[in-house]
Amino acid sequence: MRRPRNRIGAALVAGLVGALSLGAADPAAAGREAASSAPSVRGTTVRTDAGWVRGAEAGGHRLFQGVPYAAPPVGELRWRSPRAVTPWQGVRDATAPGSRCAQTTDDWGLPASEAEDCLYLNVTAPSRPARGGGSRLRPVVVWLHGGGLTRGAGSDYDARELSGRGDVVVVTVNYRLGMLGFFGHPGLENSGSFGIEDQQAALRWVRRNAAAFGGDPRNVTLAGESAGSHSVCAQLTSPSAAGLFHRAITQSTPCGAGSFDGTPLRPVLDLPLWLPKASYEGYGQYLAALLGCADPGTAPACLRGKPVTDLLAQQPLPLPGYGNAVLPEDPAKVLQEGRFHRVPVLTGITRDEGTLFAPLISQEPMTAEGYEAAVNTRFGAAGPEVLARYPVGTHDGPPLQAVAAIMSDLDWAWPARDTDLLLARHVPTFSYEFTDRTAPPLLPPPHGIRPLAAHGSELSFLFGVGWESAPLTPAQRRLGDTMIDYWSRFAATGDPNRPGLPAWRRVRPGDGTPYVQELSPGRGGIGPFDRASAHNLAFWDDLAARGTGAGRGAGSGHP
Known part of the structure; x- marks a missing residue:
């Protein structure tokens, strides 16, 4: 229905x-x-x-x-x-x-x-x-x-x-x-x-x-x-x-x-x-x-x-x-x-959290020139470095697609990594990233933005959800079944692992880079995920360490 x-x-x-x-x-x-x-x-x-x-x-x-x-x-x-x-x-x-x-x-x-x-x-x-x-x-x-x-x-x-x-x-x-x-x-x-x-x-x-x-x-x-x-x-x-x-x-x-x-x-x-x-x-x-x-x-x-x-x-x-x-x-x-x-905590994000929220930054379509100006205004002296790392042409979409990529990396993946390590110092912690970029989105974003693995797109793999969207493919339904197996096993024991499921390592605070389990359909779609590389975390670490990236133009708190 x-x-x-x-x-x-x-x-x-x-x-x-x-x-x-x-x-x-x-x-x-x-x-x-x-x-x-x-x-x-x-x-x-x-x-x-x-x-x-x-x-x-x-x-x-x-x-x-x-x-x-x-x-x-x-x-x-x-x-x-x-x-x-x-x-x-x-x-x-x-x-x-x-x-x-x-x-x-x-x-x-x-x-x-x-x-x-x-x-x-x-x-x-x-x-x-x-x-x-x-x-x-x-x-x-x-x-x-x-x-x-x-x-x-x-x-x-x-x-x-x-x-x-x-x-x-x-x-x-x-x-x-x-x-x-x-x-x-x-x-x-x-x-x-x-x-x-x-x-x-x-x-x-x-x-x-x-x-x-x-x-x-x-x-x-x-x-x-x-x-x-x-x-x-x-x-x-x-x-x-x-x-x-x-x-x-x-x-x-x-x-x-x-x-x-x-x-x-x-x-x-x-x-x-x-x-x-x-x-x-x-x-x-x-x-x-x-x-x-x-x-x-x-x-x-x-x-x-x-x-x-x-x-x-x-x-x-x-x-x-x-x-x-x-x-x-x-x-x-x-x-x-x-x-x-x-x-115990099971915690995670989707690969492209920012695609649902990028339209909040600009209610009208953004031009390439507008994107460049907004990034320079938002990041000040670090603006050129951010533009070089997130150029419009590499994101296969309108300029707001690049904004969405910045948000996915800076607003979600960066704090997710550090939160994983913080939690793992005290309690068993299991981290995931949902990476199915063909998942049915919560709603199609405007301005031609591709939703990808958008915020909330994992929900239909766990629940019957209250919005109209494309049905899951057989491969996606199998992924959903595995996710339910992980979630319910964690609910039963505090650990998502059980025989028959791909192994999921705990986050160890001494590892430096926390272990993340990728959740994606298809062969090899479940296993270790390199969140740091996928989300340019070393780049953002470097900007933070140098004290750059804080610049804000008058009257503008974000792009």
Whole structure:
């Protein structure tokens, strides 16, 4: 079945442009609840700690959708930490997703939503007995969706293939987004990262309820891509997340700034990873004034009285804030000092991350002359060296293709290498690079840019995804099967290796150049990958060491 096109791709692009916590009783749920108080269909009706839920079973899977994990954050609960659900009577229907968290629409077809009652999750589990037989519980994978912390939903990811082939229970999660999830204001207690708190609420729900769905609450892997990966990094550093997960998977957003720390060389998309309290509260006061709530004493009540449509018209900076209960310290500092949770990590990027984001640099087609001027403006004295390393003519595309190559190397591969080494000093770390340049893209980039192995292009190899794209070829499906085997083996044991799979070495901090596993279809497509050569990392190291590459023209932070 083909789905509405380009949902997740739109979410990723639009997002950049622009203490109990159980499930919630939906005030409108009375019509969704059956009259009985006991299960009527074996295997599709499960008792959670808040009440019975009835899902659906088909094709060897059990699927439970729209299961509440926290009270609706509406009215006086808007911009408060997630609260416990009110238990319900009878059997709650769990055969349709819950509402998407409030978000605006965009040019690529992502559904809009005005729902604040949105803290729901979805559970996918095989209907057959677990491998190994008996009453063995399966590993649990909790998936945090991408979308720049302003778009998306857990229901955009169909986890049946991952769950069935991988023999894992998969939980996909909604969490508050944008103004409702990451708004900060001095009048709101512990503001700035309510969406991160929601994710922890979902993890606590998993700890209490996973076994009812056949999942092992003592073997939980927290995984995500893009903004979901950014969220996993936040959870790795949050004291209140301790013990809620036992492994971590980060896709296409390295946790650390890597070599950017302490050097004048900055990424093209020069965005912070985390916001300090003074920044997000100061910006929140500015937004409050725009909304007619400038008085600090009355701002919280005033803001809670505003319709959600007014809030969605004023988006905050889509970044987690620290200096609150869930993120008391700068996560970058916590990571750099090695004080994050000691869990194995599987982490990686795609070969051409920048092709999705290069259009953000120039909304109109860029000429060769414009490219040269932009690079010289951005990199100052090092501009001629960058142009020599990334000439327009060698990238088989328009000038923005060269910008995309710079971004892939400088913004993603450079920090990914250093983050791999940072993590490996403390925990088992396995690094990959997805290099299939024929993979279906999230969405075709404009201006004639070739997508190649673009940001998010690995998702359709792991999930059924919520956008229309070309089907995978047989070779690509085989690669997807191998990736699912790696991901699920890592979820089960903390190591992706098992007999029958190509060997995947751990990152060793003493190696200097971390080992990277290439993931590509075809014969020889899986094995060691030379990320340093593919992404010109020695070139960027040299610029950083010489203190060049920091030049910025007036009013221009990037090409």
